[in-house]
Amino acid sequence: MASSFRKIIFLTGAGISAESGLETFRDAHGLWNKYNTDDVASLNGFINNPKLVHQFYNELRMQMAMAQPNDAHLALSYLQHFSSADIHIITQNIDTLHEKAFSKNIWHMHGQINQLTCLNCHAVIETWSNCFVYSRCPHCKKATLRPNIVFFGEKIFFESVIENLINTADLFVAVGTSGTIPPASLFARDARKNHCQTIALNLEKPENYCDFDQFIQGNLSQTLPSFVQTLLD
């Protein structure tokens, strides 16, 4: 299997970080349940109550700062370092667990929890510190910072890069994603148009199951290291 793939694209979703103790939108408990997602993950929500949005992301940032990568993240990083294929990770996750696992070629399509962006000068600021409505941009000194997170209804980041990756890959692997939220849910279908092989790994059968040539079910910290090994053998 190993020698036949030259460009491998992994799409990772909330499932890969769940085993690192990070909750997802859909979990019926924890941080996401304390807040209404429309209030904290939409531009309208931010305009109406920026204080609440900053408070939410401050809590989430603290939680994500402490999270550690699990065997699934480490397996991907291992593959990137020991395979001769060109391997990219498109992630829906805003945590930085791929970075903590020393992966490379990571494309955060929904932004990163450790970044803020300035609505005035558009600078992107990396920080793990709390942000408040009165926090000032280090560049233009205005208090116009927002989380560098793609809110509902906003365009994903790296759209053209991602499109190019999907169109040029010969293996597309979706990991820990339920296949319900576009545009990510459409990547497998698009990849297939170019005769790319498609594989999904997840705890449960994804919604877009029919877009995959193969589905591997189970805990990702177990299934992904085994799968990665087949790419290296």
Ligand SMILES: [Zn+2]
């Ligand atoms: Zn600024």
